[in-house]
Amino acid sequence: MTSFAYTFADSATMLRRNIKHQLRYPSLTLMLAGLPIVFLLLFVYVFGGQLGTGLAGHGTGGRGAYLTYVVPGILIVTVASAALGTAISVASDMTGGIIDRFRTMAISRAAVLTGHVIGSLLQTLAVLVLVVGVSLAIGFRPDASALNWLAAVGVLALFAFALIWLSAALGLAAKSVETASNTPMFLTLLPFLSSGFVPTATMPAGLRQFAEYEPFTPVTQTLRGLLTGGSIGTHAIVAILWSVGIALASYLWAVRLYNRRRAASPN
Amino acid sequence: MTINPAAPAICARAVRKSFGEHIVLDGVDLTVAEGTIFSLLGPNGAGKTTMVRILSTLIAADAGDIRVGGHDVAADPGAVRALIGVTGQFSAVDNLLTGEENLRLMADLHHLGREAGRRRIAELLERFDLTGAARKLLPAYSGGMRRRLDLAMTLVGNPAVIFLDEPTTGLDPRSRRTMWQIIRELASDGVTIFLTTQYLEEADELADRVAVLDHGRIVAEGTPAELKRRIPGGHIQLQFAEPDALQAAAGMIPNASPDDDQLVLQIPGDGSVASLRRVLDELDDAHIDVEHLSVHSPDLDDVFFAVTGHAATEATAPQEQEALQR
Numbered sequence: 001m002t003s004f005a006y007t008f009a010d011s012a013t014m015l016r017r018n019i020k021h022q023l024r025y026p027s028l029t030l031m032l033a034g035l036p037i038v039f040l041l042l043f044v045y046v047f048g049g050q051l052g053t054g055l056a057g058h059g060t061g062g063r064g065a066y067l068t069y070v071v072p073g074i075l076i077v078t079v080a081s082a083a084l085g086t087a088i089s090v091a092s093d094m095t096g097g098i099i100d101r102f103r104t105m106a107i108s109r110a111a112v113l114t115g116h117v118i119g120s121l122l123q124t125l126a127v128l129v130l131v132v133g134v135s136l137a138i139g140f141r142p143d144a145s146a147l148n149w150l151a152a153v154g155v156l157a158l159f160a161f162a163l164i165w166l167s168a169a170l171g172l173a174a175k176s177v178e179t180a181s182n183t184p185m186f187l188t189l190l191p192f193l194s195s196g197f198v199p200t201a202t203m204p205a206g207l208r209q210f211a212e213y214e215p216f217t218p219v220t221q222t223l224r225g226l227l228t229g230g231s232i233g234t235h236a237i238v239a240i241l242w243s244v245g246i247a248l249a250s251y252l253w254a255v256r257l258y259n260r261r262r263a264a265s266p267n
Numbered sequence: 268m269t270i271n272p273a274a275p276a277i278c279a280r281a282v283r284k285s286f287g288e289h290i291v292l293d294g295v296d297l298t299v300a301e302g303t304i305f306s307l308l309g310p311n312g313a314g315k316t317t318m319v320r321i322l323s324t325l326i327a328a329d330a331g332d333i334r335v336g337g338h339d340v341a342a343d344p345g346a347v348r349a350l351i352g353v354t355g356q357f358s359a360v361d362n363l364l365t366g367e368e369n370l371r372l373m374a375d376l377h378h379l380g381r382e383a384g385r386r387r388i389a390e391l392l393e394r395f396d397l398t399g400a401a402r403k404l405l406p407a408y409s410g411g412m413r414r415r416l417d418l419a420m421t422l423v424g425n426p427a428v429i430f431l432d433e434p435t436t437g438l439d440p441r442s443r444r445t446m447w448q449i450i451r452e453l454a455s456d457g458v459t460i461f462l463t464t465q466y467l468e469e470a471d472e473l474a475d476r477v478a479v480l481d482h483g484r485i486v487a488e489g490t491p492a493e494l495k496r497r498i499p500g501g502h503i504q505l506q507f508a509e510p511d512a513l514q515a516a517a518g519m520i521p522n523a524s525p526d527d528d529q530l531v532l533q534i535p536g537d538g539s540v541a542s543l544r545r546v547l548d549e550l551d552d553a554h555i556d557v558e559h560l561s562v563h564s565p566d567l568d569d570v571f572f573a574v575t576g577h578a579a580t581e582a583t584a585p586q587e588q589e590a591l592q593r
């Protein structure tokens with residue numbers, strides 16, 4: 001086998017290991033799915049009636065209109081929440097003993113991290129399916145074509161890939177699993193400071209500028225355009241640039257942390 | 268990748284390593300011949316694990332020339348990794364998998380292929396007496412089972428050089444015997460074994476050569492027999508009822524040191540049955556009654572006292588304190 005074939009085979013082995021972990025201990029996956037579902041139900045049934053009336057230009061108003069508006073926001077909460085799982089699983093791997101065994105074996109350096117990242121990506125997609133299912137069950141009616149759906153999945157997957165690498169880096173940077181489960185929390189907050197839950201135009205100046213320029217807004221707007229109509233404009237390209245930028249920077253940071261960690265760990 | 272037959276399996280020259288101000292290895296030289304068992308003996312905090320981590324490419328030395336199987340660990344860690352297997356001081360298993368899945372993971376990472384992998388796993392489970400627990404998750408394993416699985420995982424890739432960092436610390440005497448048996452079998456298959464231990468007895472049982480590590484330096488090196496010859500700690504202790512008997516016995520036996528207050532006579536020796544019999548026969552012939560006899564076999568403390576002039580426990584005290592302060 002060539003060295004590329006080895007890298008691929010080792011990454012696949014690590015991926016199988018991570019999927020085995022997820023299947024054997026599904027509570028983490030369920031917890032990651034729980035948060036966006038609770039937000040969905042909370043926002044639609046508690047705040048939705050009132051918020052929907054305030055939406056201009058989104059159907060006839062009311063709870064139904066808000067459900068249509070909020071689902072893209074919920075989908076990016078899902079992505080952000082699922083990324084938390086990566087930090088936790090990476091950190092618990094790094095603080096456990098088996099990582100030292102991997103480091104003394106002739107296996108591709110990237111394989112351990114690749115296994116985590118791809119495993120988390122598949123986990124995120126599974127959680128997204130669950131969340132979309134619940135949305136449909138409570139009355140979400142997108143008017144998207146199959147091609148639009150495909151594009152939406154692509155946008156979500158790319159954004160998830162970026163946040164997962166970021167979360168992997170945060171997991172590597174953390175000294176303990178505890179810290180690792182806390183530091184990426186800000187990711188689940190950012191969707192609320194975007195156009196995910198209310199239009200940015202309703203926010204006070206300052207907060208509005210922040211909301212308009214942070215990465216979650218263009219991703220949400222692109223999804224909204226693809227799933228329920230509305231203009232996408234430059235949002236798609238901005239969303240893609242953000243995703244690629246975050247993924248690249250986080251990847252480089254993660255690899256650096258992974259290679260440096262070997263000098264620092266006692267025993 | 269193979270071992271260069273001309274070179275020793277492990278060769279380290281002037282290895283230095285500090286963590287901040289703390290000098291852990293201060294110019295260590297080691298040579299391990301292919302197919303032998305080498306034991307690095309030292310108390311807690313001596314730097315054994317640090318040495319193993321350097322030799323197994325986990326951390327870099329600050330200075331020194333280190334070759335494993337003829338390959339430089341700094342310049343060509345990949346070639347070294349292809350040769351070695353490491354069972355660290357702390358368990359290196361995947362706790363979320365079963366024993367069998369852990370071995371499967373190793374087989375896949377060694378690219379053994381489906382069929383060869385399956386055979387190797389079955390063989391190792393059998394050899395390490397883990398077949399019954401193969402499908403159990405790791406939390407259900409005892410300490411001894413965990414250690415055996417750890418070693419089995421190390422062996423999946425048929426390494427030519429194996430590092431075992433305190434393989435029996437914390438094991439009950441029976442598991443320790445089992446582990447010793449396994450290590451001997453590996454050596455008889457021609458595998459080179461680098462073993463660290465805190466127990467003189469263990470080094471004596473297993474090793475072809477022993478090096479004693481103290482304060483970051485090798486203070487003694489040789490075969491276990493050579494080492495033990497330098498240790499005055501092993502002795503027979505005879506207890507007498509009468510001061511006269513003690514004096515008479517002390518007069519008869521060379522090198523014996525009497526303690527008049529305790530009525531005890533210490534006789535240097537290894538405690539072998541032959542030497543005991545000789546002493547007792549001599550005393551019997553002279554009609555001297557012995558109340559009580561005990562044998563003291565040399566331990567790590569005796570080694571340390573003999574080669575460094577201080578006790579093993581004293582040697583670690585300041586380092587341990589530093590470790591706690593961090």
Ligand SMILES: Nc1ncnc2c1ncn2[C@@H]1O[C@H](COP(=O)(O)OP(=O)(O)O)[C@@H](O)[C@H]1O
Pocket residue numbers: 263264265266267286289291309310311312313314315316317318586587589590
């Ligand atoms: N990563 C590290 N950072 C700082 N000090 C360390 C580190 N690793 C080991 N030490 C210190 O080096 C000394 C030797 O440790 P170690 O090699 O683990 O000894 P042993 O295995 O013989 O018990 C100890 O005092 C320990 O505290």
Ligand SMILES: [Mg+2]
Pocket residue numbers: 312315316317356432433
């Ligand atoms: Mg140690």
